[in-house]
Amino acid sequence: MTPKKKKIVGATATAHLTTVMRTNNRKRTATIVRDTAETRISLELAIEGQGRYKISTGIRFFDHMLELFTRHGAFDLSLACKGDLDVDQHHTVEDVGIALGEAFNKALGDKRGILRAGYFVVPMDETLAIAAVDLSGRTAFAVDAKVRTRLVGDLQTELVTDFFEGFARGARANVHAKTMYGRSNHHKIEAIFKAFARALRVACSRDKQLGRMLPSTKGLL
Numbered sequence: 028m029t030p031k032k033k034k035i036v037g038a039t040a041t042a043h044l045t046t047v048m049r050t051n052n053r054k055r056t057a058t059i060v061r062d063t064a065e066t067r068i069s070l071e072l073a074i075e076g077q078g079r080y081k082i083s084t085g086i087r088f089f090d091h092m093l094e095l096f097t098r099h100g101a102f103d104l105s106l107a108c109k110g111d112l113d114v115d116q117h118h119t120v121e122d123v124g125i126a127l128g129e130a131f132n133k134a135l136g137d138k139r140g141i142l143r144a145g146y147f148v149v150p151m152d153e154t155l156a157i158a159a160v161d162l163s164g165r166t167a168f169a170v171d172a173k174v175r176t177r178l179v180g181d182l183q184t185e186l187v188t189d190f191f192e193g194f195a196r197g198a199r200a201n202v203h204a205k206t207m208y209g210r211s212n213h214h215k216i217e218a219i220f221k222a223f224a225r226a227l228r229v230a231c232s233r234d235k236q237l238g239r240m241l242p243s244t245k246g247l248l
């Protein structure tokens with residue numbers, strides 16, 4: 028092999044490797060603006076984040092859940108929602124779920140090279156919660172927070188289910204989340220959000236073994 032030829036082969040190989048690395052190191056981000064008669068939401072998401080957040084929904088306990096979701100998921104999230112809280116919290120919580128799900132769907136793009144599915148079990152003191160996520164392209168959800176009070180902090184607790192339903196619709200994902208047992212209603216919801224964040228973090232992670240392969244035999248996710 029002449030030195031000249033070797034140089035060309037080397038350069039080509041390096042260029043190819045650089046392209047692959049650029050693709051795989053691309054930071055996955057999305058911006059969503061969602062305006063309806065009921066809510067106005069602006070959202071910026073980075074999947075490869077550092078757990079940084081700036082969140083304002085007008086419902087303090089919901090902010091608390093989204094903040095720890097961001098930190099435990101190792102995402103970055105900036106989210107502002109102005110909703111018709113004078114009517115009910117329903118529109119705000121559901122629409123934030125939809126917008127957040129849409130952001131993940133947009134940031135993940137064609138979903139090549141991701142793990143796609145993830146699950147996590149989180150203990151929080153006396154409470155244990157599980158969550159499983161499949162970024163399957165299909166919407167389904169099953170949520171059981173086992174909360175017995177109408178409110179935790181200022182959040183209407185029945186809306187925890189509506190948040191995950193909204194997320195599943197926006198992300199086109201299967202979301203399952205359940206409190207296995209526990210005493211504190213605060214812990215039950217918080218443990219579910221933590222388990223969900225960590226399950227989603229796994230699902231979004233890059234699969235080093237499959238590389239750019241689509242994690243499905245169907246040909247589309």
Ligand SMILES: [Mn+2]
Pocket residue numbers: 091213217
């Ligand atoms: Mn808490």
